Amino acid sequence: MTTLVVGASGATGRLLVEQLLQRGEQVKAIVRTPGTFNEFITNNEDFSEIQASVHDLTHKEMQQYITGCDAVASCLGHQMSFRGVFGKPRLLVTDTVRRLCAAIQATHSEKPVKFVLMNTAGNSNRDLDEPISFAQKCVIGLLRLLVPPLSDNEKAADYLRTQIGQNNQTMEWTAVRPDSLQNESEVTEYTLHPSPTRSAIFNAGQTSRINVAHFMAELVTNGELWNQWKGQMPVIYNNKEE
Incomplete structure:
Protein backbone atom coordinates (compact mmCIF):
# COMPACT_ATOMS: atom_id res chain seq x y z
CA MET A 1 0.00 0.00 0.00
CA THR A 2 1.06 3.57 -0.62
CA THR A 3 0.09 6.53 1.58
CA LEU A 4 0.51 10.21 0.82
CA VAL A 5 1.16 12.19 4.02
CA VAL A 6 0.50 15.93 4.16
CA GLY A 7 1.94 17.87 7.08
CA ALA A 8 4.62 15.19 7.23
CA SER A 9 7.32 17.43 8.68
CA GLY A 10 5.22 18.38 11.71
CA ALA A 11 5.57 16.89 15.17
CA THR A 12 2.89 14.22 14.57
CA GLY A 13 3.41 13.90 10.81
CA ARG A 14 7.01 12.72 11.20
CA LEU A 15 5.87 10.07 13.66
CA LEU A 16 3.14 8.90 11.29
CA VAL A 17 5.61 8.53 8.42
CA GLU A 18 7.85 6.42 10.66
CA GLN A 19 4.94 4.28 11.89
CA LEU A 20 3.85 3.54 8.32
CA LEU A 21 7.38 2.65 7.19
CA GLN A 22 7.78 0.33 10.18
CA ARG A 23 4.77 -1.55 8.85
CA GLY A 24 6.40 -1.98 5.45
CA GLU A 25 4.18 0.60 3.75
CA GLN A 26 5.29 2.91 0.96
CA VAL A 27 5.07 6.58 1.92
CA LYS A 28 5.10 9.79 -0.10
CA ALA A 29 5.51 12.95 1.97
CA ILE A 30 4.86 16.52 0.87
CA PHE A 40 15.48 5.67 9.32
CA ILE A 41 13.04 7.61 7.15
CA THR A 42 15.41 9.23 4.65
CA ASN A 43 17.35 6.00 4.03
CA ASN A 44 14.21 3.88 3.67
CA GLU A 45 13.66 2.67 0.11
CA ASP A 46 9.89 2.87 0.62
CA PHE A 47 10.02 6.60 1.36
CA SER A 48 9.87 9.41 -1.19
CA GLU A 49 9.93 13.12 -0.43
CA ILE A 50 8.05 15.71 -2.47
CA GLN A 51 9.43 19.19 -1.90
CA ALA A 52 6.50 21.58 -2.27
CA SER A 53 4.14 23.81 -0.37
CA VAL A 54 0.83 21.97 -0.36
CA HIS A 55 -1.30 25.10 -0.83
CA ASP A 56 0.79 26.12 -3.86
CA LEU A 57 0.23 22.87 -5.74
CA THR A 58 -2.10 22.94 -8.73
CA HIS A 59 -5.03 20.55 -8.97
CA LYS A 60 -3.16 18.60 -11.66
CA GLU A 61 -0.05 18.30 -9.49
CA MET A 62 -2.08 17.20 -6.48
CA GLN A 63 -3.84 14.60 -8.59
CA GLN A 64 -0.51 13.37 -9.92
CA TYR A 65 0.87 12.80 -6.41
CA ILE A 66 -2.29 11.06 -5.22
CA THR A 67 -2.57 8.73 -8.22
CA GLY A 68 -1.61 5.22 -7.14
CA CYS A 69 -2.10 5.95 -3.43
CA ASP A 70 -4.36 3.74 -1.34
CA ALA A 71 -4.59 6.32 1.43
CA VAL A 72 -4.04 10.00 2.16
CA ALA A 73 -3.31 11.25 5.67
CA SER A 74 -3.30 14.86 6.81
CA CYS A 75 -1.47 15.97 9.94
CA LEU A 76 -1.53 19.53 8.71
CA GLY A 77 -2.04 22.27 11.28
CA HIS A 78 -1.27 25.86 12.16
CA GLN A 79 2.09 26.61 13.77
CA MET A 80 1.78 27.69 17.38
CA SER A 81 3.14 31.18 16.81
CA PHE A 82 1.39 34.53 16.42
CA ARG A 83 1.77 34.37 12.65
CA GLY A 84 0.76 30.71 12.53
CA VAL A 85 -2.39 31.27 14.58
CA PHE A 86 -3.56 34.64 13.26
CA GLY A 87 -1.85 34.92 9.88
CA LYS A 88 -2.90 33.65 6.49
CA PRO A 89 -3.99 31.23 5.25
CA ARG A 90 -6.77 31.20 7.86
CA LEU A 91 -8.36 28.05 6.38
CA LEU A 92 -5.14 26.14 5.73
CA VAL A 93 -6.52 22.76 6.81
CA THR A 94 -10.00 23.17 5.29
CA ASP A 95 -8.75 24.38 1.93
CA THR A 96 -6.20 21.56 1.79
CA VAL A 97 -8.83 18.96 2.67
CA ARG A 98 -11.09 20.26 -0.09
CA ARG A 99 -8.29 20.15 -2.65
CA LEU A 100 -7.12 16.71 -1.57
CA CYS A 101 -10.67 15.35 -1.78
CA ALA A 102 -11.14 16.86 -5.25
CA ALA A 103 -7.88 15.31 -6.41
CA ILE A 104 -8.77 11.92 -4.92
CA GLN A 105 -12.10 11.89 -6.71
CA ALA A 106 -10.44 12.91 -9.98
CA THR A 107 -8.08 9.91 -9.89
CA HIS A 108 -10.97 7.45 -10.38
CA SER A 109 -9.31 4.79 -8.25
CA GLU A 110 -10.65 1.24 -8.62
CA LYS A 111 -11.36 1.11 -4.88
CA PRO A 112 -12.16 3.87 -2.38
CA VAL A 113 -9.12 5.80 -1.17
CA LYS A 114 -8.84 6.14 2.61
CA PHE A 115 -8.57 9.68 3.95
CA VAL A 116 -7.41 10.16 7.55
CA LEU A 117 -7.61 13.65 9.01
CA MET A 118 -5.98 14.66 12.28
CA ASN A 119 -8.49 16.91 14.03
CA THR A 120 -9.15 17.85 17.68
CA ALA A 121 -11.31 16.78 20.61
CA GLY A 122 -12.37 20.42 20.92
CA ASN A 123 -14.44 19.93 17.77
CA SER A 124 -17.82 18.20 18.02
CA ASN A 125 -19.09 15.53 15.67
CA ARG A 126 -22.35 17.11 14.54
CA ASP A 127 -23.58 13.78 13.20
CA LEU A 128 -23.97 12.73 16.84
CA ASP A 129 -25.77 14.30 19.77
CA GLU A 130 -22.62 14.92 21.76
CA PRO A 131 -23.44 16.47 25.14
CA ILE A 132 -21.71 19.82 25.68
CA SER A 133 -22.27 21.99 28.72
CA PHE A 134 -23.55 25.53 28.31
CA ALA A 135 -20.27 26.88 29.75
CA GLN A 136 -18.22 24.91 27.23
CA LYS A 137 -20.45 26.09 24.37
CA CYS A 138 -19.79 29.68 25.44
CA VAL A 139 -16.03 29.18 25.60
CA ILE A 140 -15.93 27.32 22.28
CA GLY A 141 -17.98 30.08 20.66
CA LEU A 142 -15.53 32.68 21.92
CA LEU A 143 -12.51 30.66 20.81
CA ARG A 144 -14.12 30.17 17.41
CA LEU A 145 -14.15 33.93 16.97
CA LEU A 146 -10.75 34.67 18.49
CA VAL A 147 -8.61 31.65 17.52
CA PRO A 148 -8.85 30.90 13.77
CA PRO A 149 -7.33 27.37 13.92
CA LEU A 150 -10.34 26.05 15.88
CA SER A 151 -12.77 27.22 13.22
CA ASP A 152 -10.47 25.79 10.54
CA ASN A 153 -10.50 22.36 12.19
CA GLU A 154 -14.28 22.47 12.53
CA LYS A 155 -14.81 23.37 8.88
CA ALA A 156 -12.37 20.71 7.67
CA ALA A 157 -14.22 17.94 9.53
CA ASP A 158 -17.61 19.36 8.49
CA TYR A 159 -16.52 19.22 4.86
CA LEU A 160 -15.85 15.49 5.18
CA ARG A 161 -19.15 14.91 7.00
CA THR A 162 -21.40 16.95 4.73
CA GLN A 163 -19.71 17.04 1.32
CA ILE A 164 -18.02 13.64 1.17
CA GLY A 165 -20.51 11.91 3.43
CA GLN A 166 -20.94 8.23 4.18
CA ASN A 167 -21.63 6.80 0.72
CA ASN A 168 -18.97 8.29 -1.52
CA GLN A 169 -17.83 5.78 -4.13
CA THR A 170 -14.30 7.17 -4.55
CA MET A 171 -13.16 7.78 -0.98
CA GLU A 172 -13.83 7.00 2.67
CA TRP A 173 -12.73 9.09 5.64
CA THR A 174 -12.02 9.19 9.35
CA ALA A 175 -11.26 12.29 11.46
CA VAL A 176 -9.09 11.46 14.48
CA ARG A 177 -9.69 13.68 17.53
CA PRO A 178 -6.85 13.77 20.08
CA ASP A 179 -7.16 15.87 23.23
CA SER A 180 -4.27 17.86 24.74
CA LEU A 181 -1.22 16.71 22.79
CA GLN A 182 1.91 15.55 24.60
CA ASN A 183 5.35 14.42 23.48
CA GLU A 184 6.29 10.84 24.38
CA SER A 185 9.03 8.63 22.99
CA GLU A 186 7.10 5.35 22.82
CA VAL A 187 3.62 4.12 21.98
CA THR A 188 1.56 3.38 25.08
CA GLU A 189 -1.92 1.99 25.64
CA TYR A 190 -4.71 4.28 24.50
CA THR A 191 -8.49 4.22 24.37
CA LEU A 192 -10.82 5.10 21.52
CA HIS A 193 -14.30 6.59 21.84
CA PRO A 194 -16.99 7.70 19.36
CA SER A 195 -17.35 10.95 21.34
CA PRO A 196 -15.38 12.78 24.05
CA THR A 197 -15.73 11.31 27.52
CA ARG A 198 -14.50 14.51 29.18
CA SER A 199 -14.58 18.23 28.55
CA ALA A 200 -11.83 19.42 26.21
CA ILE A 201 -12.06 22.83 27.92
CA PHE A 202 -12.62 22.17 31.63
CA ASN A 203 -11.31 18.61 32.06
CA ALA A 204 -8.98 17.97 29.15
CA GLY A 205 -7.35 14.60 28.74
CA GLN A 206 -3.94 13.85 27.32
CA THR A 207 -2.98 12.19 24.06
CA SER A 208 0.60 11.58 23.04
CA ARG A 209 1.50 12.44 19.47
CA ILE A 210 3.09 9.04 18.96
CA ASN A 211 -0.19 7.36 19.99
CA VAL A 212 -2.05 9.50 17.45
CA ALA A 213 0.46 8.49 14.77
CA HIS A 214 0.12 4.83 15.76
CA PHE A 215 -3.67 4.94 15.53
CA MET A 216 -3.61 6.74 12.18
CA ALA A 217 -1.17 4.16 10.81
CA GLU A 218 -3.38 1.36 12.09
CA LEU A 219 -6.39 2.90 10.36
CA VAL A 220 -4.48 2.91 7.08
CA THR A 221 -3.20 -0.67 7.36
CA ASN A 222 -5.83 -2.53 9.40
CA GLY A 223 -8.98 -3.16 7.38
CA GLU A 224 -11.04 -4.31 10.36
CA LEU A 225 -10.17 -1.20 12.36
CA TRP A 226 -10.91 0.99 9.35
CA ASN A 227 -14.35 -0.54 8.90
CA GLN A 228 -15.04 0.11 12.58
CA TRP A 229 -14.24 3.84 12.40
CA LYS A 230 -14.75 4.98 8.81
CA GLY A 231 -17.16 7.91 8.48
CA GLN A 232 -16.66 8.67 12.18
CA MET A 233 -14.61 11.02 14.36
CA PRO A 234 -12.98 8.81 17.01
CA VAL A 235 -11.56 10.47 20.11
CA ILE A 236 -8.25 9.12 21.38
CA TYR A 237 -6.93 9.39 24.95
CA ASN A 238 -3.86 7.96 26.61
CA ASN A 239 -5.05 5.04 28.70
CA LYS A 240 -3.65 6.51 31.93
CA GLU A 241 -6.20 9.30 31.57
CA GLU A 242 -9.11 6.96 32.05
Missing part, protein backbone atom coordinates in the same frame (compact mmCIF):
# COMPACT_ATOMS: atom_id res chain seq x y z
CA VAL A 31 7.22 18.89 2.70
CA ARG A 32 8.24 22.50 2.20
CA THR A 33 11.73 22.04 3.64
CA PRO A 34 13.79 18.94 2.81
CA GLY A 35 16.04 17.16 5.27
CA THR A 36 13.71 17.26 8.27
CA PHE A 37 13.46 13.49 8.78
CA ASN A 38 15.67 11.06 10.68
CA GLU A 39 17.97 8.53 9.01
Whole structure:
Protein backbone atom coordinates (compact mmCIF):
# COMPACT_ATOMS: atom_id res chain seq x y z
CA MET A 1 0.00 0.00 0.00
CA THR A 2 1.06 3.57 -0.62
CA THR A 3 0.09 6.53 1.58
CA LEU A 4 0.51 10.21 0.82
CA VAL A 5 1.16 12.19 4.02
CA VAL A 6 0.50 15.93 4.16
CA GLY A 7 1.94 17.87 7.08
CA ALA A 8 4.62 15.19 7.23
CA SER A 9 7.32 17.43 8.68
CA GLY A 10 5.22 18.38 11.71
CA ALA A 11 5.57 16.89 15.17
CA THR A 12 2.89 14.22 14.57
CA GLY A 13 3.41 13.90 10.81
CA ARG A 14 7.01 12.72 11.20
CA LEU A 15 5.87 10.07 13.66
CA LEU A 16 3.14 8.90 11.29
CA VAL A 17 5.61 8.53 8.42
CA GLU A 18 7.85 6.42 10.66
CA GLN A 19 4.94 4.28 11.89
CA LEU A 20 3.85 3.54 8.32
CA LEU A 21 7.38 2.65 7.19
CA GLN A 22 7.78 0.33 10.18
CA ARG A 23 4.77 -1.55 8.85
CA GLY A 24 6.40 -1.98 5.45
CA GLU A 25 4.18 0.60 3.75
CA GLN A 26 5.29 2.91 0.96
CA VAL A 27 5.07 6.58 1.92
CA LYS A 28 5.10 9.79 -0.10
CA ALA A 29 5.51 12.95 1.97
CA ILE A 30 4.86 16.52 0.87
CA VAL A 31 7.22 18.89 2.70
CA ARG A 32 8.24 22.50 2.20
CA THR A 33 11.73 22.04 3.64
CA PRO A 34 13.79 18.94 2.81
CA GLY A 35 16.04 17.16 5.27
CA THR A 36 13.71 17.26 8.27
CA PHE A 37 13.46 13.49 8.78
CA ASN A 38 15.67 11.06 10.68
CA GLU A 39 17.97 8.53 9.01
CA PHE A 40 15.48 5.67 9.32
CA ILE A 41 13.04 7.61 7.15
CA THR A 42 15.41 9.23 4.65
CA ASN A 43 17.35 6.00 4.03
CA ASN A 44 14.21 3.88 3.67
CA GLU A 45 13.66 2.67 0.11
CA ASP A 46 9.89 2.87 0.62
CA PHE A 47 10.02 6.60 1.36
CA SER A 48 9.87 9.41 -1.19
CA GLU A 49 9.93 13.12 -0.43
CA ILE A 50 8.05 15.71 -2.47
CA GLN A 51 9.43 19.19 -1.90
CA ALA A 52 6.50 21.58 -2.27
CA SER A 53 4.14 23.81 -0.37
CA VAL A 54 0.83 21.97 -0.36
CA HIS A 55 -1.30 25.10 -0.83
CA ASP A 56 0.79 26.12 -3.86
CA LEU A 57 0.23 22.87 -5.74
CA THR A 58 -2.10 22.94 -8.73
CA HIS A 59 -5.03 20.55 -8.97
CA LYS A 60 -3.16 18.60 -11.66
CA GLU A 61 -0.05 18.30 -9.49
CA MET A 62 -2.08 17.20 -6.48
CA GLN A 63 -3.84 14.60 -8.59
CA GLN A 64 -0.51 13.37 -9.92
CA TYR A 65 0.87 12.80 -6.41
CA ILE A 66 -2.29 11.06 -5.22
CA THR A 67 -2.57 8.73 -8.22
CA GLY A 68 -1.61 5.22 -7.14
CA CYS A 69 -2.10 5.95 -3.43
CA ASP A 70 -4.36 3.74 -1.34
CA ALA A 71 -4.59 6.32 1.43
CA VAL A 72 -4.04 10.00 2.16
CA ALA A 73 -3.31 11.25 5.67
CA SER A 74 -3.30 14.86 6.81
CA CYS A 75 -1.47 15.97 9.94
CA LEU A 76 -1.53 19.53 8.71
CA GLY A 77 -2.04 22.27 11.28
CA HIS A 78 -1.27 25.86 12.16
CA GLN A 79 2.09 26.61 13.77
CA MET A 80 1.78 27.69 17.38
CA SER A 81 3.14 31.18 16.81
CA PHE A 82 1.39 34.53 16.42
CA ARG A 83 1.77 34.37 12.65
CA GLY A 84 0.76 30.71 12.53
CA VAL A 85 -2.39 31.27 14.58
CA PHE A 86 -3.56 34.64 13.26
CA GLY A 87 -1.85 34.92 9.88
CA LYS A 88 -2.90 33.65 6.49
CA PRO A 89 -3.99 31.23 5.25
CA ARG A 90 -6.77 31.20 7.86
CA LEU A 91 -8.36 28.05 6.38
CA LEU A 92 -5.14 26.14 5.73
CA VAL A 93 -6.52 22.76 6.81
CA THR A 94 -10.00 23.17 5.29
CA ASP A 95 -8.75 24.38 1.93
CA THR A 96 -6.20 21.56 1.79
CA VAL A 97 -8.83 18.96 2.67
CA ARG A 98 -11.09 20.26 -0.09
CA ARG A 99 -8.29 20.15 -2.65
CA LEU A 100 -7.12 16.71 -1.57
CA CYS A 101 -10.67 15.35 -1.78
CA ALA A 102 -11.14 16.86 -5.25
CA ALA A 103 -7.88 15.31 -6.41
CA ILE A 104 -8.77 11.92 -4.92
CA GLN A 105 -12.10 11.89 -6.71
CA ALA A 106 -10.44 12.91 -9.98
CA THR A 107 -8.08 9.91 -9.89
CA HIS A 108 -10.97 7.45 -10.38
CA SER A 109 -9.31 4.79 -8.25
CA GLU A 110 -10.65 1.24 -8.62
CA LYS A 111 -11.36 1.11 -4.88
CA PRO A 112 -12.16 3.87 -2.38
CA VAL A 113 -9.12 5.80 -1.17
CA LYS A 114 -8.84 6.14 2.61
CA PHE A 115 -8.57 9.68 3.95
CA VAL A 116 -7.41 10.16 7.55
CA LEU A 117 -7.61 13.65 9.01
CA MET A 118 -5.98 14.66 12.28
CA ASN A 119 -8.49 16.91 14.03
CA THR A 120 -9.15 17.85 17.68
CA ALA A 121 -11.31 16.78 20.61
CA GLY A 122 -12.37 20.42 20.92
CA ASN A 123 -14.44 19.93 17.77
CA SER A 124 -17.82 18.20 18.02
CA ASN A 125 -19.09 15.53 15.67
CA ARG A 126 -22.35 17.11 14.54
CA ASP A 127 -23.58 13.78 13.20
CA LEU A 128 -23.97 12.73 16.84
CA ASP A 129 -25.77 14.30 19.77
CA GLU A 130 -22.62 14.92 21.76
CA PRO A 131 -23.44 16.47 25.14
CA ILE A 132 -21.71 19.82 25.68
CA SER A 133 -22.27 21.99 28.72
CA PHE A 134 -23.55 25.53 28.31
CA ALA A 135 -20.27 26.88 29.75
CA GLN A 136 -18.22 24.91 27.23
CA LYS A 137 -20.45 26.09 24.37
CA CYS A 138 -19.79 29.68 25.44
CA VAL A 139 -16.03 29.18 25.60
CA ILE A 140 -15.93 27.32 22.28
CA GLY A 141 -17.98 30.08 20.66
CA LEU A 142 -15.53 32.68 21.92
CA LEU A 143 -12.51 30.66 20.81
CA ARG A 144 -14.12 30.17 17.41
CA LEU A 145 -14.15 33.93 16.97
CA LEU A 146 -10.75 34.67 18.49
CA VAL A 147 -8.61 31.65 17.52
CA PRO A 148 -8.85 30.90 13.77
CA PRO A 149 -7.33 27.37 13.92
CA LEU A 150 -10.34 26.05 15.88
CA SER A 151 -12.77 27.22 13.22
CA ASP A 152 -10.47 25.79 10.54
CA ASN A 153 -10.50 22.36 12.19
CA GLU A 154 -14.28 22.47 12.53
CA LYS A 155 -14.81 23.37 8.88
CA ALA A 156 -12.37 20.71 7.67
CA ALA A 157 -14.22 17.94 9.53
CA ASP A 158 -17.61 19.36 8.49
CA TYR A 159 -16.52 19.22 4.86
CA LEU A 160 -15.85 15.49 5.18
CA ARG A 161 -19.15 14.91 7.00
CA THR A 162 -21.40 16.95 4.73
CA GLN A 163 -19.71 17.04 1.32
CA ILE A 164 -18.02 13.64 1.17
CA GLY A 165 -20.51 11.91 3.43
CA GLN A 166 -20.94 8.23 4.18
CA ASN A 167 -21.63 6.80 0.72
CA ASN A 168 -18.97 8.29 -1.52
CA GLN A 169 -17.83 5.78 -4.13
CA THR A 170 -14.30 7.17 -4.55
CA MET A 171 -13.16 7.78 -0.98
CA GLU A 172 -13.83 7.00 2.67
CA TRP A 173 -12.73 9.09 5.64
CA THR A 174 -12.02 9.19 9.35
CA ALA A 175 -11.26 12.29 11.46
CA VAL A 176 -9.09 11.46 14.48
CA ARG A 177 -9.69 13.68 17.53
CA PRO A 178 -6.85 13.77 20.08
CA ASP A 179 -7.16 15.87 23.23
CA SER A 180 -4.27 17.86 24.74
CA LEU A 181 -1.22 16.71 22.79
CA GLN A 182 1.91 15.55 24.60
CA ASN A 183 5.35 14.42 23.48
CA GLU A 184 6.29 10.84 24.38
CA SER A 185 9.03 8.63 22.99
CA GLU A 186 7.10 5.35 22.82
CA VAL A 187 3.62 4.12 21.98
CA THR A 188 1.56 3.38 25.08
CA GLU A 189 -1.92 1.99 25.64
CA TYR A 190 -4.71 4.28 24.50
CA THR A 191 -8.49 4.22 24.37
CA LEU A 192 -10.82 5.10 21.52
CA HIS A 193 -14.30 6.59 21.84
CA PRO A 194 -16.99 7.70 19.36
CA SER A 195 -17.35 10.95 21.34
CA PRO A 196 -15.38 12.78 24.05
CA THR A 197 -15.73 11.31 27.52
CA ARG A 198 -14.50 14.51 29.18
CA SER A 199 -14.58 18.23 28.55
CA ALA A 200 -11.83 19.42 26.21
CA ILE A 201 -12.06 22.83 27.92
CA PHE A 202 -12.62 22.17 31.63
CA ASN A 203 -11.31 18.61 32.06
CA ALA A 204 -8.98 17.97 29.15
CA GLY A 205 -7.35 14.60 28.74
CA GLN A 206 -3.94 13.85 27.32
CA THR A 207 -2.98 12.19 24.06
CA SER A 208 0.60 11.58 23.04
CA ARG A 209 1.50 12.44 19.47
CA ILE A 210 3.09 9.04 18.96
CA ASN A 211 -0.19 7.36 19.99
CA VAL A 212 -2.05 9.50 17.45
CA ALA A 213 0.46 8.49 14.77
CA HIS A 214 0.12 4.83 15.76
CA PHE A 215 -3.67 4.94 15.53
CA MET A 216 -3.61 6.74 12.18
CA ALA A 217 -1.17 4.16 10.81
CA GLU A 218 -3.38 1.36 12.09
CA LEU A 219 -6.39 2.90 10.36
CA VAL A 220 -4.48 2.91 7.08
CA THR A 221 -3.20 -0.67 7.36
CA ASN A 222 -5.83 -2.53 9.40
CA GLY A 223 -8.98 -3.16 7.38
CA GLU A 224 -11.04 -4.31 10.36
CA LEU A 225 -10.17 -1.20 12.36
CA TRP A 226 -10.91 0.99 9.35
CA ASN A 227 -14.35 -0.54 8.90
CA GLN A 228 -15.04 0.11 12.58
CA TRP A 229 -14.24 3.84 12.40
CA LYS A 230 -14.75 4.98 8.81
CA GLY A 231 -17.16 7.91 8.48
CA GLN A 232 -16.66 8.67 12.18
CA MET A 233 -14.61 11.02 14.36
CA PRO A 234 -12.98 8.81 17.01
CA VAL A 235 -11.56 10.47 20.11
CA ILE A 236 -8.25 9.12 21.38
CA TYR A 237 -6.93 9.39 24.95
CA ASN A 238 -3.86 7.96 26.61
CA ASN A 239 -5.05 5.04 28.70
CA LYS A 240 -3.65 6.51 31.93
CA GLU A 241 -6.20 9.30 31.57
CA GLU A 242 -9.11 6.96 32.05
